[in-house]
Amino acid sequence: MKHILKATLILLISLAIVPVQTQAQRQKVINLQKYDLEPYHFGFILAVNQMHFTVKPVDNHQFKVYGADAGPDFASDSLSLYEVTSTPTPGFTIGIVGNLRLGSNADLRFIPSLSFGERFIDYNINRYRNGEAELIQIRKSVASTFVEFPLQVKYRSKRLNNFAAYVIGGAKYSIDLASNKRNAKENNNVAIKLQNSDLAMEVGTGVDFYTNYFKFGVELKMSYGLGNIIIRDGSVYSESLERLNSKIFQVSFTFE
Numbered sequence: 302m303k304h305i306l307k308a309t310l311i312l313l314i315s316l317a318i319v320p321v322q323t324q325a326q327r328q329k330v331i332n333l334q335k336y337d338l339e340p341y342h343f344g345f346i347l348a349v350n351q352m353h354f355t356v357k358p359v360d361n362h363q364f365k366v367y368g369a370d371a372g373p374d375f376a377s378d379s380l381s382l383y384e385v386t387s388t389p390t391p392g393f394t395i396g397i398v399g400n401l402r403l404g405s406n407a408d409l410r411f412i413p414s415l416s417f418g419e420r421f422i423d424y425n426i427n428r429y430r431n432g433e434a435e436l437i438q439i440r441k442s443v444a445s446t447f448v449e450f451p452l453q454v455k456y457r458s459k460r461l462n463n464f465a466a467y468v469i470g471g472a473k474y475s476i477d478l479a480s481n482k483r484n485a486k487e488n489n490n491v492a493i494k495l496q497n498s499d500l501a502m503e504v505g506t507g508v509d510f511y512t513n514y515f516k517f518g519v520e521l522k523m524s525y526g527l528g529n530i531i532i533r534d535g536s537v538y539s540e541s542l543e544r545l546n547s548k549i550f551q552v553s554f555t556f557e
Contacts, residue, residue: 329462332511337460341401344515344557348394350549352418352445354387355525357544371537374491375437377428382541383436384425392418396449398557408455410469416447416549422493424538441493441538446479451503463511473501473524494532494539499547501526507553518555524548 336342359365362382372380396414403409424439453471477497505522526547533539 332463332513333516336511336516337402337405337457339402341399342557343400344398344555346394346396346398346412346414346553346555348396348414348416348551348553350392350394350416350418350551351389352392352416352420353389353548353550354420354422354443355544355546355548356385356387356422356542358382358385358541359543362541365541367537367540371535371540372426372428373536375428375439377430379429380537381427381429382424382537383427385541386423388421388423390419390421392416394449394551394553398555400455400557403454406457406459408457410451410453410455410471412449412451412453414447414449414451416449416475417445418447418549419444422538424541426537439538443493443495444479445477447475447477449473449475453503457509460511465509465511467507467509469503469505469507469520469522471503473503475499475501491534491536491538494534495545496528496530496532499526499528499530501547501549505551516555516557518553518557520551520553520555522551522553524551 364381366379366381368379369377394414394416396412399411401409401411420443422441422443424441426437426439428435428437451471451473453469455467455469457465457467459465475498477495477499501524503522503524505520507518507520509516509518524547528546529544530547531539531542531545
């Protein structure tokens, strides 16, 4: 009985392996064989993003004392910054893809996009009032609507059946339509004022899948703003920061 079971198991495994080997040896149908030979093509992009800030406080910020007018949206005799951090939230992006073939594995891509998102800057502030110190927390919301103009070079691996991996690198100029650069104080709540334009460097990686009718891509990308976008207005929210740079992570889905 033991030998019969062993022989039966070997037979079943053999029967399972044969179709798999046959399928592997069969040539796979290649979709869109001449797609990458076209001089140019177009498409669109849908993406989710996470907008962030890189925050650098001034040196020895914990020991720098500001007057009461530096915190106009709360009462104090004087104040100092204890800590500042940035908290990201999810957003989304839509755009149009323009692709120009540069060579067998390289493309130049222009992807004008519209991105929506929101970021928070959290301040822990030491407030001194009537001779007593108190640590208070202030959260400032920064909502952004970016019109973006990325120019990228895409380098693609050799195609494997209907799959190819790639890396991208380039630069992006963006304009923030929701910038509160000119916003005044409203309801005794001081807004964080930022420059309404920025230049960023971009790097990323992704994969392309060739279907019967279009090419579908999944891409992970990071953008890092080069400019210091904080506008100083005399408040502790801006005067305590040496630099404020924009940073965005994005997962994109392209249809070309």
